[in-house]
Amino acid sequence: MIRKIVHIDEEKCNGCGLCIPNCAEGALQIIDGKAKLVKDSFCDGLGACLGHCPQGAITIIEREADEFDEKAVEEHLSRMENENHGKNQKPAHHNAHHHIGGCPGSMMRQINREVKDENVKVASKLRQWPVQLALVSPSAPYLYRSDLLIAADCTAYAYGNFHNDFIKDRTVVVGCPKLDDNDYYTEKLTEIIKNNDLESITVVKMEVPCCSGIAMAARIARDRAGVNIPVKVVTISVDGEILQREYL
Template structure:
């Protein structure tokens, strides 16, 4: 059939891989250092990847192509979740990784005693606190819907400013959760609802928590998350956490 479909100019493409996580269908992969459309029937032709290419190497053309096949997409995503993240030749900022907790457990749980006048210093306590981050990347813009760390995970969607304002972000909010961060004011959030909805469906996310700042523009993150849950057709526990601009939890 004649239809609209993605075209990738390999001469312009530098293999950065930013288009890969932008394609919810997994139709684009980095192969031999270049982005390539791996199958016509996996591309819906809507062009969600267009705005992600810094080299302007992606366009929409009208040509003869296999019909878009949603069942083929589901089968592809179900068997090849590793197809989304860029591999060798891609941009390291978009390479999906999962971390394991540090060996020996969390120092905060270790039993220690201090004599009079021998209280732990700030460096002794805070300097040894491990990060609760267990994955990479964290930007919603870069995380593919099929990222393995999203599978049956409790997800924290945090506004960019929250970790800076709330001192105990790792201990109180992030621990045990997969992290996505976004800014409803500065980001182009138009593709976020569809992407988050795909994450909920494909990753079978268990719950979604939105941590936002008290400023009015940050309410857009809550609205976006609610839209995504509704669009996914999946009912999951949903919670919001409001952080004040001076770091207090409201």
């Protein structure tokens, strides 16, 4: 049948993953660094993901495609949820696929860790205040010629040695690209990078796709500021491990 369906221009797609949480059917996945439509029957063609692609890579077209299958979507989302929960955890009850939302960053999971020594105390390495990106002034004196850490706010909770490994000797700004305005983050970071002759830029983000937005904001801000500083990106797993280090 001919119907409306999502189309992704792979040349424009940079694999940021911001479209993934906004597809309630879980029809989109990042595969080989690009957003892909997993299956035609998972896409309702409504285009809820369109406005969340900063590259304009997603459009709605009309073409021959399998009919949208709501039952198949529910089964697909249930499988996704079970994979994230693990075999020993019960999936959350749901009556409709919209209750899950298809967002890997919002899926529940339980993490069991062995506590080795509850009495160990770690001194804070934070050297400035405030830390929320929305509150930090681009002209704050502590930013000038500093090593800047841009952190997704969940990272400090997921990674146990965050202060020693990341905050120490750095100026810190934190935010959440999923809950806040990532365009505002980009503008604010552009001002900070342009006006402060930074020594280095490090981004720490979570592994979930929606968290890629903060790394993208840092890269775009660096480019707009016209400075030649590599952006180091460190990815933390939900289990609290460092998964990847790369430079943008």
